[in-house]
Amino acid sequence: MxxxxxxxxxxxxxxxxxxxxxxxxxxxxxxxxxxxxxxxxxxxxxxxxxxxxxxxxxxxxxxxxxxxxxxxxxxxxxxxxxxxxxxxxxxxxxxxDWERRFDHMQQHSGQHVITALAENMFGYKTTSWELGRQRSTIELDTPSVKPAQLQALEEAVNEKIRVHTPVTVQLLSIDDPAVEKVRSRGLPDDHAGPIRIIDIEGVDANMCCGTHVSNLSHLQVIKLLGTEKGKKNKTNLIFLTGNRVLKYAEKSYSTERSLVSLLKTGPDEHVEAVDKLQKSVKLLLKTNLSLLRDMAVVITQNFKNDPGEGTSSACTKKRVTMNS
Structure with missing residues (x-):
């Protein structure tokens, strides 16, 4: 049912x-x-x-x-x-809880359109997906996705949003010949009732039990964040849809403003500023280590020349350090 x-x-x-x-x-x-x-x-x-x-x-x-x-x-x-x-x-x-529901609708419909276009454009099939609390992941059956392909895919999915592509639901009996023409990863063993098909006009028809938007325009926007190496020679594609993109942009802007205040540079210069800081810290650590080695040599030499004075000096320094 x-x-x-x-x-x-x-x-x-x-x-x-x-x-x-x-x-x-x-x-x-x-x-x-x-x-x-x-x-x-x-x-x-x-x-x-x-x-x-x-x-x-x-x-x-x-x-x-x-x-x-x-x-x-x-x-x-x-x-x-x-x-x-x-x-x-x-x-x-x-x-x-409508905020949670609509978020799930956006991410799930977003997954369907990304999955369909990734297969249509590059032949990359989806083997699984995960709707996470902050970001969602699609497992693609390919060792890697090139940056140019990722950009082309993002442009294609957002074009489907811009043209207000309708999304409809069909209920078919399990013996309906049309069932064989839709994409599916199989039905659960305890499935009961008709087969539910999510049809994204001109893009994809897929068996699915989930909740979806009625038009891709309700997704607002899809952002592909990048890829990670997956299991068994597969690739995990990370994405955000709709309100999650807005929250991501807001958080990124807040971080950017904090970095502007700390680094005293504009956003475009943050990477260069952090790189300079890291190099300065490495140089300071190297200089400090060199000075400590020089001090150790001097202390050792003084102790050899006058063991009594070296011991007294070391003890005095220890007492001063402890009292501080």
Whole structure:
């Protein structure tokens, strides 16, 4: 089945009813430490909170005034883990954390268009992807991506945004011949219901359970940050989409202003200024080491010439250092 969050990804509030409420435990990371939380698993008649899947994290939100900590999928059901029980059969209002949801929609749709164009333009297939908290990564089946290819890919994906490319959702039966024509990495073993296809007009048609924008213009912009060496001779392509690009620009500008104040130079001269500082520090360390060696030679020579005076001098210096 398709949940309400998949039928209308832009819905922020939804009224439904509680089907079941069972005591449960959840292993959860809090401040970097793994803890076991005691709570309840809630199943609803329907939901606008997306359960984790397809490389996309789950939604956060509220059922009534009860925070939802985690949402997972079990076959045709979405299971909501909460800290307080809810009465079976009661009508509840579900609210989604919209900032988190829209961010996930932007990153996921951004991944689809990057994946499609990377394959169409260069033959680089996507083998996996990760929607991270600060940046997202696409694993491409290629040992490397040339800088010129990266630039061409970034220009191509942003052109699709500029021309307001529509994104539509199709629901097909599993035996529909059209299913064989779409891109897919396979279905989960417990898949239930129709096949969901995300169709980016003229760009890509792909099986996907995630939430997406309805038009690529809602992505605002895509920035490819670069690549890293991946596993098994593959390349990880790092990217930001939409609001993450704005936050990245704001943070970069803040850092730039701080460096202007510290280095007393304009932004274009920061690299040169830091390079000069590093060379100056290296020279000072080298000079300091040379002076210490010269002092050691002098002290050793004085001790040989007058052992008593050398010992007294060393002890005096030690006392002065300790008292300081």
């Amino acid at each position: 398709a949940f309400q969050c998949q039928r209308d990804c832009y819905m922020k509030e939804f009224v439904t009813s509680v089907v079941s409420c069972c005591p449960a435990e959840l292993k959860h990371e809090v401040n970097g430490k793994k803890e076991t939380l005691k709570g309840f698993n809630i199943k609803l008649q329907d939901t606008i909170l997306f359960p984790e899947g397809g490389g996309q994290p789950d939604d956060h939100g509220l059922i009534g005034d009860v925070p939802v900590v985690r949402v997972t999928r079990q076959g045709a059901d979405a299971v909501h883990f909460v800290g307080s029980p809810l009465e079976e059969g009661q009508e509840v209002q579900v609210k989604v």
